[in-house]
Structure formats: structure tokens, C-alpha cells
Amino acid sequence: MQIINSAKDMQRYSDALRQQNKRVAVVPTMGYLHEGHLSLVRIAREHADTVIVTIFVNPTQFGPNEDYKSYPRDWDRDVKLVTSSGADCIYAPEPVEMYPEGYQTSVRVDKLTQHLCGIVRPTHFEGVTTVVTKLFNATKPHVAVFGEKDFQQLQVIRRMVRDLDMDIEIIGAPIVREPDGLAMSSRNKYLSAEERKAAQVLSRALFEIRDMCAQGEHDALKLSQHVWQNISTEPLAKIDYIKICDLETLEDVTRIRRNAVVALAVFFGKTRLIDNIILKTA
Amino acid sequence: MQIINSAKDMQRYSDALRQQNKRVAVVPTMGYLHEGHLSLVRIAREHADTVIVTIFVNPTQFGPNEDYKSYPRDWDRDVKLVTSSGADCIYAPEPVEMYPEGYQTSVRVDKLTQHLCGIVRPTHFEGVTTVVTKLFNATKPHVAVFGEKDFQQLQVIRRMVRDLDMDIEIIGAPIVREPDGLAMSSRNKYLSAEERKAAQVLSRALFEIRDMCAQGEHDALKLSQHVWQNISTEPLAKIDYIKICDLETLEDVTRIRRNAVVALAVFFGKTRLIDNIILKTA
Numbered sequence: 032m033q034i035i036n037s038a039k040d041m042q043r044y045s046d047a048l049r050q051q052n053k054r055v056a057v058v059p060t061m062g063y064l065h066e067g068h069l070s071l072v073r074i075a076r077e078h079a080d081t082v083i084v085t086i087f088v089n090p091t092q093f094g095p096n097e098d099y100k101s102y103p104r105d106w107d108r109d110v111k112l113v114t115s116s117g118a119d120c121i122y123a124p125e126p127v128e129m130y131p132e133g134y135q136t137s138v139r140v141d142k143l144t145q146h147l148c149g150i151v152r153p154t155h156f157e158g159v160t161t162v163v164t165k166l167f168n169a170t171k172p173h174v175a176v177f178g179e180k181d182f183q184q185l186q187v188i189r190r191m192v193r194d195l196d197m198d199i200e201i202i203g204a205p206i207v208r209e210p211d212g213l214a215m216s217s218r219n220k221y222l223s224a225e226e227r228k229a230a231q232v233l234s235r236a237l238f239e240i241r242d243m244c245a246q247g248e249h250d251a252l253k254l255s256q257h258v259w260q261n262i263s264t265e266p267l268a269k270i271d272y273i274k275i276c277d278l279e280t281l282e283d284v285t286r287i288r289r290n291a292v293v294a295l296a297v298f299f300g301k302t303r304l305i306d307n308i309i310l311k312t313a
Numbered sequence: 314m315q316i317i318n319s320a321k322d323m324q325r326y327s328d329a330l331r332q333q334n335k336r337v338a339v340v341p342t343m344g345y346l347h348e349g350h351l352s353l354v355r356i357a358r359e360h361a362d363t364v365i366v367t368i369f370v371n372p373t374q375f376g377p378n379e380d381y382k383s384y385p386r387d388w389d390r391d392v393k394l395v396t397s398s399g400a401d402c403i404y405a406p407e408p409v410e411m412y413p414e415g416y417q418t419s420v421r422v423d424k425l426t427q428h429l430c431g432i433v434r435p436t437h438f439e440g441v442t443t444v445v446t447k448l449f450n451a452t453k454p455h456v457a458v459f460g461e462k463d464f465q466q467l468q469v470i471r472r473m474v475r476d477l478d479m480d481i482e483i484i485g486a487p488i489v490r491e492p493d494g495l496a497m498s499s500r501n502k503y504l505s506a507e508e509r510k511a512a513q514v515l516s517r518a519l520f521e522i523r524d525m526c527a528q529g530e531h532d533a534l535k536l537s538q539h540v541w542q543n544i545s546t547e548p549l550a551k552i553d554y555i556k557i558c559d560l561e562t563l564e565d566v567t568r569i570r571r572n573a574v575v576a577l578a579v580f581f582g583k584t585r586l587i588d589n590i591i592l593k594t595a
Binding site for chain 1: 324331332415416419420422424425443446447451453472473476477478479480
């Protein structure tokens with residue numbers, strides 16, 4: 032496993048591959064890997080000769096009262112998992128290399144970031160788009176794979192890539208779930224046993240309205256009320272938002288006329304979980 | 314002369330060169346080329362096998378009351394000049410291709426843009442950094458050449474490239490001046506004969522304090538007062554700003570302790586001209 036820490040070294044590695052006509056894929060992560068990440072690596076492998084996994088807990092995408100310091104980290108375990116996943120290289124820069132003194136540049140996507148998580152995490156997506164731009168410039172990929180669990184992030188990155196003429200194919204990968212339906216997330220580690228059990232309610236509620244929609248219920252208000260009531264039966268759950276929105280613009284829809292997404296953020300104790308599911312009209 | 318209008322075609326052109334191990338340079342321009350631009354092409358040629366000139370009058374770097382619509386354009390003349398300059402390719406995208414409906418992404422450099430021209434043109438540099446990012450992503454250069462006449466722009470771009478880990482060498486090229494000292498600019502075309510003559514005062518004033526500084530006058534206040542008084546003798550000149558600042562941070566200096574830059578913007582009628590010169594301590 033090749034482990035690279037500096038952008039310059041990363042660029043030389045990728046340049047050499049491109050010289051040999053190899054296709055390069057990148058899977059950006061914040062580490063503490065789980066089966067969801069490994070599924071991204073496998074998808075990346077289908078699209079490229081060489082797969083780079085980036086591991087960087089990006090300080091600028093955490094708000095001042097969020098969990099940057101406590102975000103779970105386990106370098107040795109991550110290296111083992113990346114190795115077993117069949118990736119070729121880890122790019123793991125240090126925060127001080129990424130944001131040295133005098134650093135002052137940002138990349139921002141405007142409208143898409145003003146919905147869903149962007150409302151309660153107003154600086155989050157600017158942190159994401161900026162660091163992803165840096166990771167792209169360092170790894171120089173042909174293709175990049177992101178999980179659909181962070182649905183808004185995926186759409187924001189697609190927009191950024193298109194708007195800035197980045198020559199990178201963005202692939203969204205399906206959510207990987209635990210056997211009981213909970214979407215895999217590094218933050219699941221924070222949950223107590225009781226919260227972990229309670230968190231099942233999220234996927235259950237989402238699956239139900241996916242089926243209701245498929246069976247002809249296209250009134251978005253009714254569907255979101257159903258999710259709301261469902262989750263409210265769980266005393267440990269504190270709803271941040273539940274939204275049904277257009278896949279492209281992320282604007283609220285009142286009626287499902289074409290495929291839409293229902294996205295939610297719900298606290299269990301101090302842990303904020305997100306999940307989503309696509310609602311199909313036919 | 315290869316003329317390319319779409320980002321995708323531009324990327325394929327540049328990819329093919331990179332595959333052949335050719336070094337690619339880009340010279341971004343807004344067209345209406347003059348000897349200053351051509352000097353950039355010659356410098357680019359020294360650093361690369363292939364030189365791409367971009368011609369794009371970027372709407373987003375003009376303020377609402379600025380000269381976007383009247384900015385001088387002469388496509389046929391530009392093509393002839395680029396051809397004669399020894400460049401290999403022109404990248405000339407259309408505004409609607411650069412900023413299609415739904416476009417919403419920007420690149421911003423924070424501190425450096427809050428001095429000098431950034432004060433009176435608050436949206437200008439965000440327009441510049443965003444379009445330059447797009448031009449870089451389309452042309453995929455190893456090296457890019459910018460004129461030192463737009464000194465702040467050059468420093469802002471250097472900062473952006475460093476901060477975002479863009480793998481591009483940025484070269485600053487010396488100001489090219491008319492025989493009477495006026496810095497070459499596409500906007501000089503706007504000047505009446507009388508204003509054109511009056512505008513000589515700018516370079517004269519700058520040359521004088523460059524010499525004063527070299528001879529030991531390091532008091533920045535005295536030096537800038539000298540320029541101010543010099544230019545004020547010209548009744549057609551209306552000073553926007555005259556600043557002596559640190560080369561790196563663009564913050565005002567009170568004493569020239571290491572190399573600094575004196576930068577100015579002065580109106581002649583409706584035409585706003587900028588110029589600058591490096592002040593060397595030894």
C-alpha cells in the first residue's frame with residue numbers, strides 16, 4: 032500500500048499513472064472506514080486501473096460546536112481496510128499542510144447549499160467543496176466516487192464539477208445499510224446501545240414512504256407527515272429536518288411529479304444522523 | 314491556428330499533448346491584444362512546447378457600472394496577432410457555455426482581495442479567480458503566464474494556486490510600456506488624445522519614486538505623497554488610490570524594509586488606468 036502525505040508527491044504519482052494511460056479513481060473519506068466506504072472502493076475499481084483513497088478529517092467542514100475533535104479516527108485499522116479493499120494508494124495529508132498559515136481560498140456552491148443540512152450547518156458545504164477541490168487537484172483523478180448517503184454533498188459536488196469545468200466523472204454509490212436498515216456511518220459509533228436500536232426508525236420510515244409513493248401516493252405533504260409521525264413515536268429521536276425535494280435543485284416539492292428524494296437529519300442524543308431515499312413515481 | 318470553443322474539446326487537446334510528454338502553457342486574456350499580451354506568449358513559449366491563448370471577456374469580473382459591454386473586442390485582429398505571436402491554440406468559449414443557466418459556483422481568495430482594486434471593485438477578483446479556475450481546468454496547463462501590470466491579480470492567482478494545490482507554475486511577466494512610459498492596456502483605446510498625453514504622468518511619477526527609493530528614501534508616506542503631488546499636477550487625472558504595500562500581503566507599509574510595490578489607479582475621464590512598480594531597497 033502506497034501512502035502519500037504531500038500534494039506534490041500525490042501529483043507525481045498520478046502524473047506517472049496518466050502517462051501510462053492508466054485510469055485513476057479517487058474515493059475521498061474522513062477515515063474510520065466501514066463497509067460503506069469499501070463499497071465505494073469496489074465501485075471505483077470497476078471504473079479505473081488505480082484507486083486512491085483519501086483519508087483526511089477536514090476541520091473546515093465542521094462547525095464551531097460540532098465534533099471535529101471527537102470525530103473517530105483509527106489509522107492502523109483504516110490502512111488494513113484500504114489494503115483489503117483492493118485500493119492502491121492512500122493520500123493522507125496533514126491539516127497544517129492543507130491549511131498552512133496565510134491560507135485564504137475557498138470554493139463555494141451557492142444555491143444547492145442553502146437547503147437541508149446547509150441551513151443548520153451554514154459553513155459545512157464550503158468546507159467540503161474547498162477540500163474536495165484540493166483533493167482533486169492533488170490526486171488528479173478521471174473519476175471520483177461519493178456515497179449517496181450524503182445526498183446533498185453528492186449533488187453539490189456534481190454541480191461544482193460541472194460549473195468549474197473539472198474534467199472528472201462523479202459517480203454516486205448506493206447507501207450501504209446494516210442488517211436492520213441503519214445507514215452505515217462513522218458517527219454510528221457515537222450511539223449508545225439504546226440509541227442504536229432506536230435509530231432503526233429512520234430507515235423503517237423511509238422504506239415505508241418509498242413503498243407508499245410507488246403505490247401511487249404522490250402528495251409530498253402526506254408522505255413527509257407520515258415519516259414525521261413515524262419517527263416521532265420514538266422518544267429518543269429528535270427531528271432536525273425531514274424534507275422531500277427535487278433531485279436536482281433540492282428545492283421542496285409539494286407533489287412527486289418526477290423522481291424526488293426524501294432526506295432527513297435526526298438527533299439521537301448528541302449524535303446527528305442523516306439518511307435519505309429516492310422516491311420514484313413509477 | 315487551432316481554435317477551440319468548448320471545455321471538453323480543450324481538455325482532449327491538452328490531454329493529447331500531455332500524453333506525448335509535451336509541456337503546456339496558457340496565457341489567459343480578454344482579447345483586444347497588444348504587445349503586452351504578445352510578450353506573455355513569448356515568455357510562455359520559453360517554458361512550454363505548446364502555448365494556448367485564452368480569449369474570453371469575462372462578464373463576472375465587471376461590476377454593474379463597469380465597461381463589460383463596451384470592452385473593446387476585435388476577433389479577427391486577435392486571431393492574426395496570436396498566430397503571429399507563435400502560439401498554437403486559442404481557447405475562446407462563449408459566455409453561455411461558461412455560465413449556463415443554474416451556474417452557481419465561485420472561487421474566492423479572501424484577504425489579498427480586500428486591498429487596492431478590491432476596495433472599489435468588490436466583486437472583481439471573485440470573478441477573476443473563478444474564471445481562471447475554469448480556464449485552468451479546461452486547458453490543463455503546466456504553466457500559466459500573467460502580466461505584472463495587474464499586480465494584485467497576479468498575487469491573488471498565485472495565492473489561489475498555492476491554496477488549492479493546483480499543479481500549475483505561475484509566471485509573472487514584466488509590464489510592457491509605450492515609448493512614453495504608459496503601461497500597455499486594452500483600455501488605453503478609450504483615451505482621448507488629450508487624456509492619452511496626460512496619462513504619461515503615471516509612469517513618470519512611478520519611475521521617480523523608484524529612483525528615490527533606490528537612492529535611500531524608504532519612508533513610504535513621503536514616497537506616496539510624492540506620487541500623489543506629481544499626479545495631482547495633471548488636471549485631467551483623478552486619483553482613485555495610490556498605495557505602497559507589501560509584495561506578499563498587499564498590506565500598506567509605512568517604511569520600505571524589504572521590496573514593496575507602489576500600485577495606483579487613476580481616472581482619465583471615464584477611463585480607469587492602473588499601473589505599478591516594484592520599489593527595491595537595494
